[in-house]
Amino acid sequence: MTVRTTLSFTERHHRFLTRKVGQGVFASQSAAVAAALEQMIRDEEEREHALDALAEEVRARLETPRGDYLDMDEVFAAARARLADRCAAPEG
Known part of the structure; x- marks a missing residue:
């Protein structure tokens, strides 16, 4: 069903x-506005779909037992070691 209306534009x-x-x-201009x-x-x-998915993920993570959490120091140890090596390496 098409409805006629009046719109104002800058x-x-x-x-x-x-x-x-x-x-x-x-x-037409109407087709452009409709698009x-x-x-x-x-x-x-x-x-809305992205927010629903995010809320679902948050709920799932809230149900994760503490024992299943990963240790932050272990997770980032390799990355920290690479950064330390890079910072210690002489430039050139």
Whole structure:
């Protein structure tokens, strides 16, 4: 179903829409606005999906027993050793 509405744009936005329609990127200014709204809807859906996935991961990690945690010193030991070697190596 199509609904008619009136929108107001800044001069900048109007020029952009007119240029894109003139270039054939969109059939009309309405089509351009509809495409922008569809992109906003997709962006919002993706953001919600990412936030849901993050919340799920946080919940899963909160359920991880303390005994399953990795020791930070052991995890980063190799990286610290490489950094120390690099800092000790003479330049040139």
